[in-house]
Amino acid sequence: MGNSRQGCGGRLKTNPVRTPRVFLGLSEVSGYFSRLQRGLQELGVDAVHVTVHEHRFGYSAGQVPWIVAWSRSAVARRAEPQGSRLAEWARVAEVAASRIVLLAWALARFDVFILGAGSSFFALRELALLRLLNKRIIYTLHGTDARPPYIDGFFPALRKVLDTARDDRVAVESTMDALAVETARRVRFLRRLEKYADVVVCGPSYSQFLSRPYVNFYAIGLPTPLPEKIGRVTGGDEHSPLVVLHAPSQVAGKGTAIIREVVARLRGSGVALDYREITGRPNHEVMAALMEADMVVDQVWSDTPMAGLAAEAGARGCPALVGGYFSAIAAKAVPPQLLPPTEFTLPEEMEAKLRRMASDRKRLVALGLQARDFVATQWSERAVASKMLQLLQSVPRDWLVAPGTCHYFEGCGLDREQARWTVRQMIERHGPDVLGLQHAPALQAEFLAFAPQTLPHLLPE
Numbered sequence: 001m002g003n004s005r006q007g008c009g010g011r012l013k014t015n016p017v018r019t020p021r022v023f024l025g026l027s028e029v030s031g032y033f034s035r036l037q038r039g040l041q042e043l044g045v046d047a048v049h050v051t052v053h054e055h056r057f058g059y060s061a062g063q064v065p066w067i068v069a070w071s072r073s074a075v076a077r078r079a080e081p082q083g084s085r086l087a088e089w090a091r092v093a094e095v096a097a098s099r100i101v102l103l104a105w106a107l108a109r110f111d112v113f114i115l116g117a118g119s120s121f122f123a124l125r126e127l128a129l130l131r132l133l134n135k136r137i138i139y140t141l142h143g144t145d146a147r148p149p150y151i152d153g154f155f156p157a158l159r160k161v162l163d164t165a166r167d168d169r170v171a172v173e174s175t176m177d178a179l180a181v182e183t184a185r186r187v188r189f190l191r192r193l194e195k196y197a198d199v200v201v202c203g204p205s206y207s208q209f210l211s212r213p214y215v216n217f218y219a220i221g222l223p224t225p226l227p228e229k230i231g232r233v234t235g236g237d238e239h240s241p242l243v244v245l246h247a248p249s250q251v252a253g254k255g256t257a258i259i260r261e262v263v264a265r266l267r268g269s270g271v272a273l274d275y276r277e278i279t280g281r282p283n284h285e286v287m288a289a290l291m292e293a294d295m296v297v298d299q300v301w302s303d304t305p306m307a308g309l310a311a312e313a314g315a316r317g318c319p320a321l322v323g324g325y326f327s328a329i330a331a332k333a334v335p336p337q338l339l340p341p342t343e344f345t346l347p348e349e350m351e352a353k354l355r356r357m358a359s360d361r362k363r364l365v366a367l368g369l370q371a372r373d374f375v376a377t378q379w380s381e382r383a384v385a386s387k388m389l390q391l392l393q394s395v396p397r398d399w400l401v402a403p404g405t406c407h408y409f410e411g412c413g414l415d416r417e418q419a420r421w422t423v424r425q426m427i428e429r430h431g432p433d434v435l436g437l438q439h440a441p442a443l444q445a446e447f448l449a450f451a452p453q454t455l456p457h458l459l460p461e
Contacts, residue, residue, distance in 0.1 A: 020136070020392060023110035025050035027119035029142045030308035031283065035223035036114070039385030048110075050102070052119075067105050071098040112136040112392060116201075118145035124189065127196035138391055139193055140201040140217075143303070143412065146190060147206035148436065149182040150422045153253040153301060153413020162418050163252060176429045179422070187436040199391050204333040204406035205303035205326045211403050211439040215391065218338040219399035223384040224311045224375050231291040231316035241274040242358045245293035245318075247286045247309055248279055253413030255300025255323065255347070262351045271358050287312065295357060295364060296320040300347050303412040305330055306340035306371075311379060314340070314371030319364055321354055323347040325410035333406045335398070338378070341370040347415065404440035409450040424451035 022040055024033045028051045040047035050068050052075045074094045103121045106113070113135055120126065130137055149155045153162070157178045165171035187209050193200060194212045202210060203217040232243070244263065248254035256277070263275045278289055286309070290296070296313040302324035310320035320342045326333075327344040345353045357364050377383065390396070410419045426434050427448065437444035 019045055020111045020389075021045075021109060022047040022112045022114060023050065023106050024048065024114050025119065026052050026115065026121065027117040028053070029117045032140075032142070032223060033114075033116070035225060035381045036385055036388065038225075039223050039381030039383075040388070042382050043385055043389065045385070045389070050106075052099075065105075067098075067102050071095075071102045074098040107133060107135070110135070112138070114138045114140065114388065116140035116145070117142050118189070124192045124196070127192065131196050136392055137197045138199045138201065138388065139197045140220075141203070141206070143203070143206050146186065146202055146209060147303075147411060148208050149186065150179050150426050150435070151409065151411025151414070151419045153411065153418070154250060155179070155182065158422060159252055159413075162414060162422075166421070172425060173429060176425050179426060180430050180434050183434060183436045199395060201391075202401075203304060204401055205330075205408045206412070207401065207403065207406055208408075208440070208443060209436055213400045213402055215395060215399050216334070216338070216401050218334045218340075219396075220387045220391075221379040221384045222306070222308065222311050223381045224315050224379045226315050226376055226380055227287075229291070230372060231313075231318050232294055239272075241272040242361075242364075243274045243276065243292060243294045244297055244354075245289055245295070245313075246275070246277045246297045247281075247289065248277075248299065250413075251279060253301070254298075258300050258347070259297050259350075262354060265351065266355055266358070271355055273358065290316050290318055293318055295368075297350075297354065298322045298342075299324070300350065301410070301413050301415060302326070302344075303408070303410075305334075305342050305344035306379075310340070310342050310371075311375060314342070314368070314375045314379075317368040317372040319343065319357070319367035319371055321345070321350065321357060323350045324412070325416060326408055329406070329408060333408070340379075341367060341374050343367065404443045407443060407446050409447060420451050423447060427451065 022045055024037050024047060028034060033049045033051065037047045037049040048065070050071075052072050074091070078091045078095050099121055103126055107129075113130055115137070116139055127137060144152060144154055149158065153159060157175045161168075161171055161175040190209050191211070194210065200210065200212070200214045201217055201220055202214045207214060246256065246259055248256045251257070256279075263273055267273055276289060276293070278286055290313055293313070296309060296318055298307060298310045298320050300323040302322050303326045304324070305322055305327065306314065306320070307322075310322055313320050322342050322344045323346065324344065325346065327346055330339060330344060343353055343357065409423075410416050414422075423435070432444060432448060435444055435447055437447065
């Protein structure tokens with residue numbers, strides 16, 4: 001295939017003459033990049049993970065070169081309170097200078113750039129230069145960096161209005177304006193990305209804005225370390241309380257209040273549950289809690305069957321209950337051999353599923369062992385790194401997803417009624433094109449139908 005551009009957004013290089021040198025960054029998402037680095041290094045690849053921000057949950061990529069340390073400290077100083085306009089400009093200049101030096105260092109040293117999570121050196125403007133210099137570019141999208149913000153319950157402005165101000169017309173209109181601006185920004189970001197990246201990796205459930213074929217995220221997986229010891233895979237004694245762990249990074253978007261209510265109702269009906277909740281703690285504390293848990297309740301409105309916590313639980317043989325509307329179509333969007341084994345269910349069915357899991361310890365144990373096997377064989381650090389290296393040579397056709405083919409509307413971090421309401425408010429204030437789906441007319445029409453109270457003249461005939 002030579003250097004011809006491929007449908008997934010890139011060139012395919014063949015017959016490499018040496019082991020590639022891989023740059024990873026410039027951010028961190030639940031340990032994804034630092035773990036991918038370890039997997040690549042285990043395969044003998046020279047890989048360096050660069051993040052310009054310290055991760056709040058303690059994920060670490062280990063020692064970093066001084067250039068990286070300088071760039072990170074410059075970003076930290078930029079975030080500090082400014083004493084004067086001159087000091088502010090000086091800190092901005094330092095960030096820019098450190099980033100230029102960092103890019104020059106990376107260009108001189110690395111052949112492959114695996115970027116993601118909305119990060120880049122200069123808002124993706126450097127991708128044209130990377131392309132010119134024949135660098136291989138792989139970009140992994142993780143959710144919020146690609147998902148339409150009007151169905152993203154983790155978008156701060158939307159979260160605030162959903163929780164406190166849906167009856168405040170001024171606040172609603174201001175939020176819809178902010179969502180419109182962010183929608184346009186994300187679409188521009190993705191169009192530039194699709195123009196220059198060799199490969200884009202994305203989950204079908206948050207791919208609505210993509211206009212070119214992309215690699216299914218589940219074909220690559222989430223790099224997950226395998227502990228030497230697994231946790232409590234016995235499910236506990238039949239008569240002992242089931243130890244249930246919930247560890248939300250953000251309680252509103254994860255549906256923590258609903259999970260607490262479900263647990264309370266089940267306890268009130270006689271189900272023995274030992275509910276443990278950890279919020280905003282370092283990753284090592286969560287991992288310690290997982291070793292003592294019989295199962296995990298991850299979240300209520302997920303658009304993936306196995307996000308970070310569920311994968312880390314699976315690595316320890318601990319099964320996960322995950323709620324999300326995407327569960328209704330996940331089997332169609334993800335090939336069965338790539339679908340992670342969790343109890344992925346509709347939000348309204350979580351209480352019944354948790355009751356069933358508590359009453360059938362053998363099935364609970366079996367699900368945990370299936371999750372352990374899946375992570376060990378498909379989502380281990382080494383396994384994911386190996387599949388990333390495959391993308392340097394060629395992209396298997398069965399890994400590709402055509403754009404606009406996953407018709408999913410409920411998003412992540414909010415309930416269906418909230419998603420409908422937000423879509424309706426967006427369209428009524430700014431018109432249907434505000435959805436950013438002009439590249440996928442059928443998908444746009446279905447979004448209009450998804451919000452049935454939209455002005456009648458906007459609905460498809």
